[in-house]
Each structure stands twice: as C-alpha cells, then as structure tokens.
Amino acid sequence: MSSTEAELKSSTEGKTENGPSNDPDVVLEVINLRKYFPLEAGYLFKRKVADIKAVDGVSFKLRKGETLGLVGESGCGKSTIAKTLTFLHKPTAGEIWFKGRDLRLLSRKELREVARDLTMVFQDPAASLDPRFTVMQSILEPLEIHNLVDETEKYGIVRDLLLRVGLSPHHAYRYPHELSGGQQQRVGIARALTLQPQVIILDEPVSALDVSVRASIINLLIQLQDDFKFSYIFIAHDLSVVRKISHRVAVMYLGKLMEYGEVTDIYDDPMHPYTQALMSAVPIPDPTVKKERIHLKGEVPTPINPPVGCRFCTRCRFVRQKCFLEEPELREFDNGHLVACHFAEEIKAGTHKLADELADAEIADQQA
Amino acid sequence: MAENKAMDKEDILIVDDLHTYFFTEDGVVKAVDGVTFTVRRGEVLGLVGESGSGKSVTAMSILKLIPQPPGKIISGDVIWKGQSILNIPETEMRAIRGNQIAVVFQDPMTSLNPVLTIGDQIKEAIKLHQQVSDIEAEEKTRTLLELVGIPDAGKRLKDYPWQFSGGMRQRVMIALALSCNPDLLIADEPTTALDVTIQAQVLDLMRDLKNRFQTSIILITHDIGVIAEMCDRVAVMYAGNIVELADVITIFKEPKHPYTKALLKAIPSASSSRDEELYAIPGTIPNLINPPSGCRFHPRCAEARPECSEIVPETVELEPGHFVRCLLYTGQIEITK
Numbered sequence: 017m018s019s020t021e022a023e024l025k026s027s028t029e030g031k032t033e034n035g036p037s038n039d040p041d042v043v044l045e046v047i048n049l050r051k052y053f054p055l056e057a058g059y060l061f062k063r064k065v066a067d068i069k070a071v072d073g074v075s076f077k078l079r080k081g082e083t084l085g086l087v088g089e090s091g092c093g094k095s096t097i098a099k100t101l102t103f104l105h106k107p108t109a110g111e112i113w114f115k116g117r118d119l120r121l122l123s124r125k126e127l128r129e130v131a132r133d134l135t136m137v138f139q140d141p142a143a144s145l146d147p148r149f150t151v152m153q154s155i156l157e158p159l160e161i162h163n164l165v166d167e168t169e170k171y172g173i174v175r176d177l178l179l180r181v182g183l184s185p186h187h188a189y190r191y192p193h194e195l196s197g198g199q200q201q202r203v204g205i206a207r208a209l210t211l212q213p214q215v216i217i218l219d220e221p222v223s224a225l226d227v228s229v230r231a232s233i234i235n236l237l238i239q240l241q242d243d244f245k246f247s248y249i250f251i252a253h254d255l256s257v258v259r260k261i262s263h264r265v266a267v268m269y270l271g272k273l274m275e276y277g278e279v280t281d282i283y284d285d286p287m288h289p290y291t292q293a294l295m296s297a298v299p300i301p302d303p304t305v306k307k308e309r310i311h312l313k314g315e316v317p318t319p320i321n322p323p324v325g326c327r328f329c330t331r332c333r334f335v336r337q338k339c340f341l342e343e344p345e346l347r348e349f350d351n352g353h354l355v356a357c358h359f360a361e362e363i364k365a366g367t368h369k370l371a372d373e374l375a376d377a378e379i380a381d382q383q384a
Numbered sequence: 385m386a387e388n389k390a391m392d393k394e395d396i397l398i399v400d401d402l403h404t405y406f407f408t409e410d411g412v413v414k415a416v417d418g419v420t421f422t423v424r425r426g427e428v429l430g431l432v433g434e435s436g437s438g439k440s441v442t443a444m445s446i447l448k449l450i451p452q453p454p455g456k457i458i459s460g461d462v463i464w465k466g467q468s469i470l471n472i473p474e475t476e477m478r479a480i481r482g483n484q485i486a487v488v489f490q491d492p493m494t495s496l497n498p499v500l501t502i503g504d505q506i507k508e509a510i511k512l513h514q515q516v517s518d519i520e521a522e523e524k525t526r527t528l529l530e531l532v533g534i535p536d537a538g539k540r541l542k543d544y545p546w547q548f549s550g551g552m553r554q555r556v557m558i559a560l561a562l563s564c565n566p567d568l569l570i571a572d573e574p575t576t577a578l579d580v581t582i583q584a585q586v587l588d589l590m591r592d593l594k595n596r597f598q599t600s601i602i603l604i605t606h607d608i609g610v611i612a613e614m615c616d617r618v619a620v621m622y623a624g625n626i627v628e629l630a631d632v633i634t635i636f637k638e639p640k641h642p643y644t645k646a647l648l649k650a651i652p653s654a655s656s657s658r659d660e661e662l663y664a665i666p667g668t669i670p671n672l673i674n675p676p677s678g679c680r681f682h683p684r685c686a687e688a689r690p691e692c693s694e695i696v697p698e699t700v701e702l703e704p705g706h707f708v709r710c711l712l713y714t715g716q717i718e719i720t721k
Contacts, residue, residue: 089579090550196668226434227606231650232664253579256609260652260662283654297584299609301651303632309588312581314535315549 037077043214043247044078044101044134049110051093051100055320069319070096072271073110075346078215081245085262085279087255087294091316092268094251098219101249102136103127114215132162135208139220141200145192151178151203152188158210177206182236198229205236217249222257234260255298259283267291270327271319273346277353287355287364290328326358334363335371396567396600397423397446402460404438404445407453411673415441417624418460420699423568426598428590430611430632432647433621436669439604442621443570446602447485448477465567483513486561490573492553496545496560502529503541506560513564528559532589551582558589565597572604587614608651612636617705620644623670623680626699630706640708642687679711691717 037045052067071093078084086094099105101112103119112119114130122130135158138144145154152174159165159173175185181202192200201221208216218237222230238261241248252258258265258279265282267275267290275288286292293310300307312331323329329339338358346354362368369377404416416438423429431439444450446462448469462469464485469477489495497505506525510516516524522541529537532555545553554574561569571590575583591614593599603614611618612632619629620643628641639645649663656662667684670676676683682692695716699709711717 089581198668226669227608227647227650228434228665229668231662234652235661235664238658238661255580256652256654259654260656260658263658293581297580299583299587299607299613301608301612301636301648301653303612303615303636309584311585311588315552 039077039079041079042077043080043114044249045076045111045113046097046101047075047111047113049074049097049100049112050108051096051105052108066320069271069322071100072319072322074268074271074273076266076273076276078247078249080214080247081241082263083241083248083250083261085258085265086249086251086268087253087258087265088268088274089294089316090253091270091319093271093319094268095219097268098136098217098249098251101217102131102134128162132158132211133214134217135211135213135215136217136219137201137204137208137221140224141197141204142192144204145200145207147192149191150188151183151190151192151195154192154203155188155207155210158207162211164211173210177209180209180240181206182232196229197225198233201225201229201233202236205233205240209240212244213246215247215249217251219251220253221250223252223254230257237261255283255295267294270316270322272327273354273356274328275353275355276346278351281353287349287353287360288328288357289332289334289363293333326356333370333372334359334368394424394426395422396425396465398461398463399442399446400461400463402442402445402462403458404441404450404455405458406455408673413672414624414675415455415672416445417672417675419621419624419626421619421626421629423600423602425567425600426594427616428594428601428603428614430615430618431602431604431621432606432608432611432618434606434669436623436672437621438624439621440572443487443572443602443604446570447481447487448474449481479513482509482566483564484566485568485570486564486566488554488557488561488569488571488574490576492550492557492577493545495557496553498545501542501544502548502556506556506563509560509563524563525559528563529556531562532556532559533585534559551578551585554578554582554586555589558586558593562593562599566599568600568602569593570602570604573606574603575610576605576607583610590614608648620647623675624672625680625709626707627681627709628707634703634706640702640706640713641710642685642712643681646684646686679709687712689717 049071050073051071052069054064055066055068056062057065074097076084086097088094096105100107107120114134119127119130155174155177156165156170174188178185178187183199183202222233225233234257240246250258250261262279264277265279266273267282269290275282275286275291282291283295286295293312296307296310314331317323317330325341326339326344329335332339344356344358346356348354359368399419399421402416402419406413406415419442431442433439445457450457457470464480469480503525506528507521510521510524525541526537529540534540534552534555548556575586578586590601594601605611615632617631618635619626622643628639628644635644639648646663646665650665652662665684670680678693678695679697682688685692692711695711697709697711698714698716699707700714701707702713712719
C-alpha cells in the first residue's frame, strides 16, 4: 500500500475526527484535498514511477452566495481542484463536504443526485456545447439526465432561462455555430442554471471572450448571484477579473494554498511573498502609473518532486534556511486572512531583510 | 493624409490607406479597409482592438504574408525606409523579412520546428541573412539566448522546443526574431498565452531591447493593461479601420472616439467595487462582408446620431498627432448639443 492509499483510508475512516465545521452558511467545505496523477514508465507493462502532485493538501470553505476566486499560474492545480470537486477526477485523499455529506463516501447513484446542485461552466463555450444539439436540447439535457423533464413545462423553462441570461426565446432553435462567442457562453451558463444548483464552478469562463463581451458576462454572473444566492468558485488567470467578481480569494502555488482571505486583503495588502510578486506583475491600465515590479527568478519547480520545505522557497526573495527545511502551515492573521509563510509578520513589519541583502551583509561582516 | 505629409525623418514605416480584402465563397471580407499609420524609430506602437478588427491582417500585410488567394492587398501602400514594398519581388522581400522586419507570434510552440534543436533554428536564420561561418553563427546564437535571459544558454542550444517551458519558448522566439538585429519587431499577441509573472518578464525584455538597440516595435494585443505599460503611441482598431490614434497618455486620459471610451470602461479597474456594473458594448462585432454603412461602429455606439449610418467619417487630426475617425469631430455634420 502506498502512503497515499494509507492516507486515503485514514481520512475516510476517521471522518468524525475532522468533519465539516458547523457553520450553517458553509455550503461546500474541502479538507486536505489531494489529487495525484501517476507518472508511468515502461513500454509493455506500465508501472507507476512517481506521483504528479497536482493538488497537495488544500482546505477551504465556500459560503452561501459567495464567490471564491482561485488564482495562480498555470500548473498550480486550480483546474484540477475544479475537476475534482465535480468528480471528473477522483480525489486521491481528503474530504469534500457538500450538503452535510462527504462526497468521497457516496455511491455513483448518490453522487449523481448531488451533481444536480454542483454544476460547472467551462472555458471554451464552443467546445463545451454539442454542435448537433440546438440550444434548447443543450439546456434541457441536464434535466433529461436526471429524469426531470416535464413535457408541458419544458418550453417555459427554456424560455425563462434564455431571458435570464440575456438571450431571446428564438435562440432556442439555433445551433451553437449560429451564435457568437458571447452568446455561446450565455448558453453554457443557462445550462449550468437548468438544475438550479447551489454551487457553480466557473473554470476560466471569460478568458476566450473579447473585452466588450467579457464585461457583459461578468455583469451577468454578478447579477445571477445577487438574485439567486448561488455560490461560485471562480477560476481565472486574469487577476483584475477575479478582483471584480470575488468576495474571497485563494492564491495557489504548486498544488498548495499560499494565501487565503477577503479580496481586499489579498489585492491591497498581500502578505505572502508569492502573492506580492503575482500582484506586482499585473499590468495596470493607466500609463501614468508606474509601479515597482517584483521579479521572480527561475521557473516553477516540477510537481513530481516539489521542494521539501516551503513550495515557493526556490524563487522567494525573502528565503531563509528554515524555508528549505520546514513546511509553513497556513496561519491565521486578522479576521480569516490565512498566510503560509514562516516570516509573514516580519515581512509585513518590514524588518525581514531580502535574501540578497542578507548575503551582502554577511560578506561585509566577513570582510570586516 | 495629413499624417503622411508631416513625414518625419524618423518614420521607418509608413502604412498608407491600406486595403486588404479576402475573396471568399461567401463574399469579399474587407478585413483591413483604409488603415494609415507610421512607425518611428525606437518607438512602441500599440495596435489594440477586439478579435476580427484587422490587427493581425495589418501586420501580415506589412510583411506581404497574406495568403493569396484568397487574400489580396487591393490598394494603398506600405513604405519601408522610403521604399514601397508592395511592388518589390519576393526574392528581395525575403531579404527584408526576418532580417529587417521580424515577427513574434502568439503561440511559440506552433512557430518553432519541433524536430530541430533551438540552436539549429536560430543558426539557420543567422546564416541565411548574414555571411558568417558556422562557428561564428553558433557563438552568436549563444549570445542571443543569453541576451533574452535563458540560463545555461550553451547547453540549452542542443535542446528541442518541447524541452522549454512556455515563457522560455517565447524568449527563444524573441531571440530568433532578434538574430539579425531587425529595425522593426512585430509582436502579435506575444504574451497572451503566458502567465502574468512570465508576461512581466517578456515585456521587460522587449522594453530593454527597444532601449538598447532602438528597435521599433508594433505591439498587437487586446490587453489594455499591456498597452498602457508598453506603448508610446496607440492605434485603436475597429472592424478594419483605425478609429483613433494618439500617444498613450491621450488615449487613456482624453479618449475622443466613443469606441475607445467604451473599451476603457469595459475593463475592471482596481478601484471599481463589485456592485458597479461594467460597461458592456451592446451588440457584436460586425460581419466584414457586409459592414454597417456609414461609420462601422454606429450600431453599437452610445453617441450615435442619425447621420452616422449614412456618412462615412473621415480621419481628422484634432491636435498634433491625435487622429480620430468620428463624425462628432470631423465637421462633416453639424453638432448641436
């Protein structure tokens, strides 16, 4: 039995140990979620040689009517989280609590039931709609899968949904190729709303759209949430869009959470050195503002063999020896602002020297 | 047009009333329909607009890389260092392309040859355009890779494109584009496929090159933030026309064309709260086979007047260097408030 399997067993058996928090506002809670993909070698007989640790121990809570933004660079595991939550990937370990049940313990049939309340909108609207289905067929398909179609009501449902997402009823008989990119994404959203879910996972929903269309989709998503109190998990690499739509933001790096907190905490007062670098890299649409940019050295290490201590230690400008040896825990600072950094306080207070400065000082000391 | 008459010595590229059409089964797509601008030595000119506005076709027309058929440059001129490139033979064009004008495309993976090492590909470009020995070419390749910040350049020469990450591959593309010290670099969405931190590195690299070698850059992007950070002047394109052209501060602080204003309002700013609605331009980008009559933006324009659907606006120079193509400013109609 590999270590991950052992962990999986312990986490399912000992569920009373962790369990979800008792906060009634929390609709979805993820505890220590891991998703490893096997790396295989060999020609005829494939054998596992290593794990690709795409998501490696992530915990967060999603509250009713709230948007959680997941940000991080490509390969940090944000899309893997989305796919694991919808069971497109089976999690390797950890707990996913939704409506008082741990999804990992449910049978396929029970999962299908839960799936009604947990839907997803994908990045490429053209690729996620069946080209041979009319808009109406696409919107009704989730109902058919769950055997909920009422012949007399179905036209009314489609009509309401189309109006709700800003299309007109005559679009029901169109095929995806007859629609523009923005309209296709509206159909994708309508389809996610068909079953009146509680949680909608949005994986880069506006990345493929033009600026003017993107604005209208963002407005639509905010409007729908205000009206129906959906909870969103919003994944995007465009940080200004995440800021606009999110209540809380989780910053990921190499399969782990680096920082988690309210959107203003993360954007205006980032505490983790990685978040600071990420935020400083966002171009500002104002040519008169010149901001100082924190340069990240090197590349993201491989998730097969991530650094032992802090995941970010190979690129951090504040790095110390401790960072290579000990993995920092997520620690709570004021009011739900979590940071995984050994030196968060010192960095915030400005008493923590840059690694380069420290090296220079040491050389100077030695010379003296 | 006015801009050409005031031709500066420093203008290295003049695009004059360029029309590039595509003749398809469905009809004639007027992808670029009367585009005029200049590029000065050592400046970054931004071409911004939504998909289908003609940014990339403009760039390809400058390089004479429009597939023909179906595409054709119908009229207008492209003047490179005082010489019209539309009439010169393909053999001479090849000497300009890559040597004097280089391109960096959006997706570095599709623009590199997967079966050749990075070193061989850059060496090939150097030897094609310059009289150098094999050893000299290799030496130059290594310096170039070091210049664009690839660590351990000597070893990585022997690596294949798939062994590089996305950001590194885009650096290789820039190294390849710079191999012959071009006077003009056309960067077509160079950072769109990259993460923000890598994007910041690539943009810094391009800015550094501009400052060091006085390379002119045409930067094509739909990212308004990148435009604000990088460009000296900006041309805003819509449906095959340049609707506004000015220096970057004017575009952001005193935009005149309703489309420029709408575009700037459509992006979320750092200060805008969640409850504030973003401005969304109504309607969609028009079909360029049958573009709207008059001003092409009038069906989506917040400030449209009845005349806008009838009269094609001319381009006027409001202030020196600030060009607008909108009836509200041209004096073609009477404006009563």
